[in-house]
Ligand code: DX5
């Protein structure tokens with residue numbers, strides 16, 4: 087299972103977003119995590135298709151789009167057209183989760199399903215076979231810079247055991263409050279895609295990403 091850092095641009099400096107993405111790419115970040123918030127499913131509003139489209143083609147990084155959006159099936163085609171490679175929806179936000187996943191696949195994207203801190207891993211059981219990535223929120227979705235919720239580690243372990251028991255090779259992504267100081271426990275719990283906003287975009291971007299990449303080397 088490849089370990090990947092996915093910098094969340096929610097914490098980026100939008101005055102120089104392109105320059106910052108070049109720095110994270112050159113330092114080894116293979117994904118860009120794109121936190122879309124609609125002000126309904128979560129209290130904040132962030133950004134949407136036009137910003138994503140402006141990034142597409144500018145970078146070879148995988149565009150890992152996290153929809154914190156009510157009834158996201160409405161926007162699957164639009165995010166495919168804007169260039170999303172992975173489209174992650176919240177189990178709590180979908181009228182029909184399986185239909186939403188089918189729609190994501192029919193638009194040529196990988197499907198991700200996310201659960202909030204208070205949603206049990208069992209909510210993912212109906213879609214384990216047909217989903218490429220699962221996103222365990224380690225903070226309440228809506229804002230960057232929050233503290234990591236330690237109970238998330240048990241959920242990551244539970245999900246990884248469930249996937250292993252069924253022989254399913256899916257990625258587990260974790261998002262929220264992850265820093266160089268706590269990433270090892272997240273990796274040890276079984277996660278392999280790490281979202282980091284503040285830990286990457288606050289301070290020296292190159293050093294921050296390099297720090298994560300150095301820790302990944304401990305697992306090779
Ligand atoms: C919450 C957002 C944040 C963001 C990462 O809705 O999804 O978790 O990506 O924020 P940091 O890394 O700053 O906690």
Ligand code: ZN
Nearest residue numbers: 121152261281
């Ligand atoms: Zn996110």
